[in-house]
Amino acid sequence: MVLALYELVGRDSQRPFSPHCWKARLALAHKGLSFESRPVSFTEVASVENGTGRTVPVLCDGDEVVQDSFAIALYLDRAYPDRPSLFGGEAGEGVTRFVESWSQRTIHPYIASVAILDIHDVLDEENRAFFRAKREAAFGRPLEAVQDGREAEKLAAFRRSLEPLRAALQKQSFIGGAEPRFADYIVFSAFQWLRIVSTFQVLEVGDPVADWFERCLDLHGGEGRSVSAA
Known part of the structure; x- marks a missing residue:
């Protein structure tokens, strides 16, 4: 099935x-x-x-x-235990929960703030109205005000916040080590979200995080590239 x-x-x-x-x-x-x-x-x-x-x-x-x-x-x-493991055991599961918490508290809020209008614009009219009402209630201000100033200080601050990830990726190919694990997919997917909805670039060429992201795009026959960039 x-x-x-x-x-x-x-x-x-x-x-x-x-x-x-x-x-x-x-x-x-x-x-x-x-x-x-x-x-x-x-x-x-x-x-x-x-x-x-x-x-x-x-x-x-x-x-x-x-x-x-x-x-x-x-x-x-x-x-499907006979197929490649996503966690590598109980310890890997525990570490991956930390990675998810970090990603959703560091990367997701930033991307939501700098691409909120881009997300809005990929929707149809009915869903734009739904999305705007929900998100403006959550943010307490218009979407335009949320995204305003995205190329100023908060971009530099965001890049600095990636330093722990950057340092790890200078020593190993993936967050999971020599091979990717679910922890990689968690962090990759946050940047993939931005790649698909927006042309705004947050990773600089030569950044180990950018190089890792490109490697992840190529995984599994280029699954990440199956949807083109905005």
């Missing part, structure tokens, strides 16, 4: 952009598992699999329905 992955898209159903969905997509590629992509918009998420939850990705594997990218990765390692 073919696995099915519900992924968030904008007006172009062939351009999934959610970082969380990309984590799941790369986890499946890591395992060498084929899947059927089922694109959904923001306003359709709540109806996925009869209202499984309020977020995607959602993976369907026969009768199994799994929501949340980390839960999907854990499920894949349990369900």
Whole structure:
């Protein structure tokens, strides 16, 4: 039976952009598992699999329905133990939870702030209105004000915040070591989100993080490049 992955898209159903969905997509590629992509918009998420939850990705594997990218990765390692491991054992799972927490508190907020209008612009009219209402309520100001000044001091500050990641990647090819693990897909997917929705560049040429990102784009037959840059 073919696995099915519900992924968030904008007006172009062939351009999934959610970082969380990309984590799941790369986890499946890591395992060498084929899947059927089922694109959904923001306003359709709540109806996925009869209202499984309020977020995607959602993976369907026969009768199994799994929501949340980390839960999907854990499920894949349990369900397909004969294929390459995403975590490398219990210790790897624990470290990966730290990586996810760091990424969602350091990289995600920054990207949301500098690409919020770009995300808005890839949506259709109905979803633009939905997205603007939700995000402006969360930020407490217009989207235009959120993204204003993205090339000023906060870009330099963001680049400095990547120094721990940069230092690690100067010593090893991937966050997971010599080979990629789910921890790599977590961080990669945040930058992939930006790559797909925006032309704004946050990584400088020659930065070890930029070099690592390019390596990740080439993984699994170039899965990351299957969706072109904005």
